[in-house]
Amino acid sequence: MSYRRLRNIVLKEWQVIFTDVNSALIVTLLPLLIVGQGVLYIWLAYRFGGEDLMGSGLVQNALQNLTVAILSVAELGSEDQLRVLLLSQFSFFLLLVPTMVAMNFATFSIVEEKLSGSLEPLLATPVRTGELLLGKALSGATLALIATWICAGVFVGATVALGWGSLLHVVLSPAWFISLFLITPAIVVLSFLLGVIGSSRARDAKSAQNGAVLVVLPVFALIAVQVTGVVWFGPLGATGLALGIAALDVILLRMAVRLFRRESIVVNWH
Amino acid sequence: MPIIEAHNLSKKFGDRLAVDDLTLEVDEGEVLGFLGPNGAGKTTTIRLLSGIIAPTSGSATVAGLRPDREPERLHEVIGLLTESAGFYDRLTARRNLEYFAGFYAGIDAGLQVEKYLRLTGLWDRQKDKVGRYSKGMKQRLALARALLHEPEVLFLDEPTAGLDPEAAQELRLMIKRLSSEGRTIFLSTHNLAEAESLCYRIAVIRTQLLALDTPTNLRQRMFRRRVVVQLEAIPPSLPDAVSKLSFVNGISQEGNKLQVDLVDPDRNRPELVKCIVEAGGRVLEVSEEQHSLEEIYLSLVKEDK
Numbered sequence: 001m002s003y004r005r006l007r008n009i010v011l012k013e014w015q016v017i018f019t020d021v022n023s024a025l026i027v028t029l030l031p032l033l034i035v036g037q038g039v040l041y042i043w044l045a046y047r048f049g050g051e052d053l054m055g056s057g058l059v060q061n062a063l064q065n066l067t068v069a070i071l072s073v074a075e076l077g078s079e080d081q082l083r084v085l086l087l088s089q090f091s092f093f094l095l096l097v098p099t100m101v102a103m104n105f106a107t108f109s110i111v112e113e114k115l116s117g118s119l120e121p122l123l124a125t126p127v128r129t130g131e132l133l134l135g136k137a138l139s140g141a142t143l144a145l146i147a148t149w150i151c152a153g154v155f156v157g158a159t160v161a162l163g164w165g166s167l168l169h170v171v172l173s174p175a176w177f178i179s180l181f182l183i184t185p186a187i188v189v190l191s192f193l194l195g196v197i198g199s200s201r202a203r204d205a206k207s208a209q210n211g212a213v214l215v216v217l218p219v220f221a222l223i224a225v226q227v228t229g230v231v232w233f234g235p236l237g238a239t240g241l242a243l244g245i246a247a248l249d250v251i252l253l254r255m256a257v258r259l260f261r262r263e264s265i266v267v268n269w270h
Numbered sequence: 271m272p273i274i275e276a277h278n279l280s281k282k283f284g285d286r287l288a289v290d291d292l293t294l295e296v297d298e299g300e301v302l303g304f305l306g307p308n309g310a311g312k313t314t315t316i317r318l319l320s321g322i323i324a325p326t327s328g329s330a331t332v333a334g335l336r337p338d339r340e341p342e343r344l345h346e347v348i349g350l351l352t353e354s355a356g357f358y359d360r361l362t363a364r365r366n367l368e369y370f371a372g373f374y375a376g377i378d379a380g381l382q383v384e385k386y387l388r389l390t391g392l393w394d395r396q397k398d399k400v401g402r403y404s405k406g407m408k409q410r411l412a413l414a415r416a417l418l419h420e421p422e423v424l425f426l427d428e429p430t431a432g433l434d435p436e437a438a439q440e441l442r443l444m445i446k447r448l449s450s451e452g453r454t455i456f457l458s459t460h461n462l463a464e465a466e467s468l469c470y471r472i473a474v475i476r477t478q479l480l481a482l483d484t485p486t487n488l489r490q491r492m493f494r495r496r497v498v499v500q501l502e503a504i505p506p507s508l509p510d511a512v513s514k515l516s517f518v519n520g521i522s523q524e525g526n527k528l529q530v531d532l533v534d535p536d537r538n539r540p541e542l543v544k545c546i547v548e549a550g551g552r553v554l555e556v557s558e559e560q561h562s563l564e565e566i567y568l569s570l571v572k573e574d575k
Contacts (some may be wrong), residue, residue, distance in 0.1 A: 004372070005372065005373055008369060008372035008373065012358070012361075012369045015361060015365070016358055016361065019360040019361070020360060021498040057539060114357075116356060116357065116358060116359065117355070117356035118357060118358060119352035119356070120322065120350075120352045120354075120356060121350065121352050121356045121412070121415060121416075122356075122370070123322055124320055124322060124343045124345055124348075124349075124350035124352070125344075125345055125370060125373035125374065126342045126343070126346050126373055126374060127373045128342055142389070165360070245553065263322070263323040263324065266317065266322055266323060267283065267317075267323065
């Protein structure tokens with residue numbers, strides 16, 4: 001594995017991404033839209049459904065789990081408890097950012113090579129398949145992580161702007177940071193690999209993305225199980241989840257390397 | 271000394287046999303023309319020899335390396351010009367070359383990029399995005415890319431396909447220059463005149479190798495050598511007199527031109543001319559019938575059908 005080659009790939013990928021308006025918007029605007037939408041939903045749910053929500057069995061159940069996971073929640077008033085519950089969903093909602101960015105990046109990057117015919121001359125250089133995939137993954141992962149962390153900052157800023165800043169010490173729990181720094185990278189790799197697998201099977205970027213976009217479903221499932229009070233991911237649960245996704249990453253990496261065979265790409269991708 | 275060797279090389283895609291039992295050798299410094307109809311296996315052969323794909327059976331060595339076993343090492347010493355130029359359209363020509371040069375060890379990427387941008391006449395357009403380049407310019411840039419690491423062996427897959435005559439001519443001149451530098455060139459082409467002007471030997475493939483030799487030897491092997499005698503006029507008794515000669519296998523007439531099949535054209539020609547003159551013929555010109563590479567190629571491909 002050559003650092004020089006990896007750096008070469010990463011720099012080129014970034015250059016190609018940021019010279020295409022659509023892909024540049026996916027990396028920059030899409031994350032902000034996702035965050036804006038998330039914050040808006042939380043505020044709308046609280047503003048217009050607060051009382052109804054408090055009476056709901058599901059929410060009561062979730063609040064019960066929440067007070068077990070974060071002891072300091074019990075000391076808050078019922079309105080603040082609801083706010084914390086809603087804001088706490090955001091850590092999983094935020095996972096949509098790395099999911100979408102990494103997956104879009106992977107499909108764009110590989111399908112672009114395929115359509116431009118640049119893959120064959122590239123494979124005629126001494127670059128190894130592993131280096132090529134890793135270089136692409138690093139370039140996409142870095143952007144996805146940066147975008148996610150910026151979005152986390154935007155979320156914190158938005159919480160303060162909503163006048164709920166005093167709740168941040170409860171919301172930004174260890175599980176929140178585990179989600180941001182362990183689950184997010186694992187999700188980035190997962191999404192990127194699914195993007196590679198989707199691209200290696202598809203004939204164009206759209207169909208690749210259509211297939212790979214299914215990766216958002218587990219993220220929605222995570223939000224659903226937590227918001228309905230079925231499971232509350234405390235630090236242990238979040239770490240377990242990160243490890244589970246990492247294990248899935250290993251399996252998918254093997255699949256991606258197998259599908260990303262030089263021969264099948266060069267011969268079938270025309 | 272052979273620098274490219276293929277032994278019983280075969281490649282199957284599913285049930286389809288793309289290359290069948292190909293055995294050939296290309297000497298160091300040689301320019302080999304690789305001809306064949308569409309789908310004959312030319313590109314597949316180039317991909318096999320350049321380590322892009324692996325053979326189903328058989329083996330090959332290029333510059334002493336096995337393409338299927340050590341492709342990365344092989345790619346340090348070979349250059350490949352693919353059928354489609356394959357560049358990143360939104361990047362400049364210079365940036366494209368810098369990117370590809372970045373994969374080779376032991377070269378000064380900046381210097382090499384400048385050298386080949388100048389050599390291919392693209393120096394003044396180095397800052398243009400490749401998307402704005404014409405097809406001819408892209409092909410020249412692709413040739414520059416294939417040369418960045420100074421490869422010993424060059425595989426060129428239809429380098430002039432789709433180019434206008436001027437651009438094709440420019441590219442041919444570049445290939446000639448590269449050949450004069452002693453590089454081995456494996457040139458796949460549909461253009462028979464191009465093959466004849468650039469290549470020492472010609473290989474014709476249609477899944478299997480149909481022929482491999484110099485154009486002259488192929489001509490001699492495939493067509494009888496016929497002597498053509500241009501006369502002022504053909505006297506009525508002349509054809510009869512000529513056909514009675516013992517070394518004449520056959521004779522045909524076309525206007526004032528006499529085409530004669532001889533047993534040994536080099537030895538029998540003076541006797542033939544003597545006979546014609548004695549029969550009252552006034553000889554304007556004596557030559558040998560020339561068969562174009564196109565005739566050889568078409569004949570080979572037809573024979574195989």
